[in-house]
Amino acid sequence: MVKANVLRFTLPIVVVIGVVFLWYFVSYINLFPAYALPSPLDVLKSFREELMAGRLVNDIIASLWRVAVGYVIAAVLGIPIGLWLGQHLIARQAFVPMLNFFRFLSPLAWIPFAILWFHIGDKPAIFLIFMATFFPLALATLVAVASIPSIYFRVAQDYHYKGIELLTKVTFPAVLPQVITALRVSYGIAWVVIVAAEMVGCQDGLGYGIWEARNGLRLDSAVCYMIVIGVLGMGIDRLLAQLTILPGVRWGYER
Amino acid sequence: MKDKHSHSRLIVEKVSHGFGAVSVLADLNLVVRLDEVVVLVGPSGCGKTTLLNLLSGHIEPASGSIQREGIIRSVYQQDGLFPWLTVSENISIGLRSIADMKQRKHELLELLQLIHMEDFANHYPHQLSGGMRQRVELARVLAGDSDILLMDEPFSALDYQARHRMRRELNRLLEKRPRTVVFVTHDIEEAAQLADRVLVLSKRPATICRELKISARRPRDLTDPAVIEAMAEILKELGLNTSDGIDT
Numbered sequence: 001m002v003k004a005n006v007l008r009f010t011l012p013i014v015v016v017i018g019v020v021f022l023w024y025f026v027s028y029i030n031l032f033p034a035y036a037l038p039s040p041l042d043v044l045k046s047f048r049e050e051l052m053a054g055r056l057v058n059d060i061i062a063s064l065w066r067v068a069v070g071y072v073i074a075a076v077l078g079i080p081i082g083l084w085l086g087q088h089l090i091a092r093q094a095f096v097p098m099l100n101f102f103r104f105l106s107p108l109a110w111i112p113f114a115i116l117w118f119h120i121g122d123k124p125a126i127f128l129i130f131m132a133t134f135f136p137l138a139l140a141t142l143v144a145v146a147s148i149p150s151i152y153f154r155v156a157q158d159y160h161y162k163g164i165e166l167l168t169k170v171t172f173p174a175v176l177p178q179v180i181t182a183l184r185v186s187y188g189i190a191w192v193v194i195v196a197a198e199m200v201g202c203q204d205g206l207g208y209g210i211w212e213a214r215n216g217l218r219l220d221s222a223v224c225y226m227i228v229i230g231v232l233g234m235g236i237d238r239l240l241a242q243l244t245i246l247p248g249v250r251w252g253y254e255r
Numbered sequence: 256m257k258d259k260h261s262h263s264r265l266i267v268e269k270v271s272h273g274f275g276a277v278s279v280l281a282d283l284n285l286v287v288r289l290d291e292v293v294v295l296v297g298p299s300g301c302g303k304t305t306l307l308n309l310l311s312g313h314i315e316p317a318s319g320s321i322q323r324e325g326i327i328r329s330v331y332q333q334d335g336l337f338p339w340l341t342v343s344e345n346i347s348i349g350l351r352s353i354a355d356m357k358q359r360k361h362e363l364l365e366l367l368q369l370i371h372m373e374d375f376a377n378h379y380p381h382q383l384s385g386g387m388r389q390r391v392e393l394a395r396v397l398a399g400d401s402d403i404l405l406m407d408e409p410f411s412a413l414d415y416q417a418r419h420r421m422r423r424e425l426n427r428l429l430e431k432r433p434r435t436v437v438f439v440t441h442d443i444e445e446a447a448q449l450a451d452r453v454l455v456l457s458k459r460p461a462t463i464c465r466e467l468k469i470s471a472r473r474p475r476d477l478t479d480p481a482v483i484e485a486m487a488e489i490l491k492e493l494g495l496n497t498s499d500g501i502d503t
Contacts, residue, residue: 154313154335155331155337159349159351173340247341247379
């Protein structure tokens with residue numbers, strides 16, 4: 001048991017060290033020219049440079065802010081709409097094809113509209129994050145509501161749950177485990193989309209940082225940004241995963 | 256303990272019901288008296304559950320009338336507990352009508368003790384065995400001011416031994432908190448051990464083809480002559496009595 005735990009923590013570290021070593025080796029033998037594949041040391045240097053200049057921190061904050069705003073708006077609108085549609089068969093039949101259509105439309109397709117409608121700054125990026133996460137969230141909630149076992153509603157009726165109380169005390173807790181899963185998945189989408197969204201129409205942010213690095217042929221800086229994006233994405237997903245250990249939702253993951 | 260309920264009654268008069276062209280119940284009459292335990296047995300698909308749904312008011316009969324006096328609660332086959340609530344919270348649903356929080360807490364504690372699950376008050380249903388879950392269901396329907404319990408094969412998802420224990424448990428609980436009960440089962444032992452009155456239903460369209468009163472005091476052992484006699488009668492009525500010569 002103890003051995004299994006030790007392995008669980010050490011193995012990923014070994015793999016990371018292995019990949020860095022491979023990277024170092026490939027750059028050492030000059031398989032690609034230095035400007036096309038920066039060495040780990042170059043990246044480390046550029047890391048220091050970006051941190052000293054304060055740009056990196058500023059870009060992290062800008063990206064987190066945009067994702068947070070777009071994502072929260074999508075959740076605040078998408079989850080209630082999903083709850084409502086899930087309970088109304090006719091509305092569901094009317095809206096599901098349209099929701100599905102937009103879900104399969106890459107949010108990047110909205111980039112020209114985002115720029116024309118919202119110009120530059122935070123707004124177009126927030127709009128793109130919203131478009132990327134609203135549809136999957138609404139659909140996942142709707143499907144979860146539609147598949148609640150009917151026995152819960154029978155019991156709710158026996159004990160006179162009605163209206164808003166039925167919604168908050170029965171329907172919502174019954175779908176919460178699936179909603180949390182949908183939140184994690186759509187957060188993943190948001191974090192992927194923000195990089196592309198910031199490549200156009202923004203003056204800062206992690207995606208903009210990569211774009212800038214490309215324009216200056218500073219791939220060491222680009223890799224530094226890539227590492228930050230990956231680590232931050234993982235970190236925030238770990239935070240969201242904490243929601244799944246709430247006692248009132250454990251049942252949804254243990255059956 | 257405040258547990259008065261002097262006015263529970265169910266009266267079914269000439270009720271017929273069907274789904275589409277299929278006639279499920281035909282001209283059924285039934286009166287369930289205060290604190291009586293009526294057990295319905297019959298071939299599967301004969302309309303037992305439909306009858307319970309009519310009694311609870313979840314569906315309206317096509318013809319005939321049903322009078323209900325008192326508060327009705329149901330116990331279902333399985334998974335009637337809300338999985339996102341603890342044992343205490345699930346039982347508290349049955350105490351919703353009690354406004355006084357102190358009294359509600361007191362009642363909750365009493366119910367937990369009644370089903371011997373004080374130590375599991377903060378457990379969630381998925382952490383309990385099937386038998387324990389059904390005990391919590393029983394506590395929930397017995398809570399507060401319920402009068403009539405409708406039970407739709409409540410123990411059928413349990414293994415044989417757990418079913419046995421649950422019958423004893425139900426007898427014990429009803430002794431402490433008498434209720435009017437309509438109990439549907441396909442388990443003949445269950446019927447003979449629990450019922451004041453067994454009603455054997457015919458094939459679809461169902462009607463009562465045999466009424467069997469069992470006056471022996473509960474709890475009754477499986478080997479009690481009254482139980483054995485009742486089981487033989489029910490088996491015969493259902494056409495399952497081997498001594499009648501299927502295998503001669």
